[in-house]
Amino acid sequence: MNFQNRKQLIVRTVDERGSVDVGELAELLQTSEMTVRRDLVQLAASGLIYRTRGGAMKVSLATDKHTFANKTATHADRKDYICQLAAQEIQEGDVIFMDCGSTVFRLCQFIRNKRITVVTNSLPIVAELMDAEVAVNLVGGEVDKERQAMHGLMAEEHMMRYRANRAFIGVDGISLEKGLSANGEKEASTALTIAKQTDKVYLLCDSSKLETNKYLYFAPLSLFDVLITDKEASPALVTAYREAGITLIN
Structure with a gap:
């Protein structure tokens, strides 16, 4: 050619x-x-x-490239595949945390008819689920206009008042050597707070983020219980993660 x-x-x-x-x-x-x-x-x-x-x-x-709408559109097919797998993990009656990540947002379309409660700091998630069967609890705090999410001390205190069966969080980078990394402190703080209040934490991460390292290292791999990624992840990398003791679904 x-x-x-x-x-x-x-x-x-x-x-x-x-x-x-x-x-x-x-x-x-x-x-x-x-x-x-x-x-x-x-x-x-x-x-x-x-x-x-x-x-x-x-x-x-x-x-x-950092606006929420653009991040959501990037690798949309991979994110939808991941979220279909994630939705299968949710049971009727569950209380779930959803962070403000672009991958987590795409979970909304697959849970609209579930009778569950969603606790989230994401304004787009609230808007998406307003006319769904889902009960929505919006975290309070300062509005980050770029991320379209609630952040800050009050948001963390709000999340600390609730207990969830499952949490679905995103990440900017993950590596076996360094753990989880983020582009900024706000996303990291939300993930850490949510994880403390949840029975089971799911990390939704498209394969382009595997073995990448971002600006801020904020948590070891033990922060989450299950990693859900897409089919584009290389078999060798999937094997390496599983051999490291990580429960990986793809």
């Missing part, structure tokens, strides 16, 4: 998925990762895609 054909397919794939890894493109194009990286450099120079550390992202997402 020549460059012009690869170019069209790369740009179309990035546009459809929001972001894509070098390995995924190499498999799709039936070419080497070295060739894909070279193509991405040329496409980025032309302004057609935004080059990321491990692949490429839509330019429109990259210009404001």
Whole structure:
């Protein structure tokens, strides 16, 4: 396949998925990762895609890549797969915590008809579940407009008043060596507080975050009980996590 054909397919794939890894493109194009990286450099120079550390992202997402809506759209198919698995773990009558992560948000569509109680600091989750069977408890506190969530001391005190059967939290990075990491203190603080008040903690994490390390290390792997990821995780990595004693569902 020549460059012009690869170019069209790369740009179309990035546009459809929001972001894509070098390995995924190499498999799709039936070419080497070295060739894909070279193509991405040329496409980025032309302004057609935004080059990321491990692949490429839509330019429109990259210009404001940390907003909640854009994070939710990234790897949407993987997140939906993860959340379908997570929804199967929830029992009628459960009280569950849901944090403000973009992956956790996508769980809403799979629990709308369950008679459960959701405690959350996420404004989009509240809006999504307002007309569902689910009873919703919104955590109080200061509003973080970028994350569309409630954070701060009052939010933590609110969460500490409740006990949940299960919690569903996201993470920015996870590694066997370092544990859990986040892009900032607010997300870390929420995860730590929720975990203390829950019988069983589920970490919802798409495979692109496995073996990545972010700005702030905030907890060991023992913070969660179950890791749910997608089918794109390499078999070798899945085996390594399980051999480390982690219960992993994918």
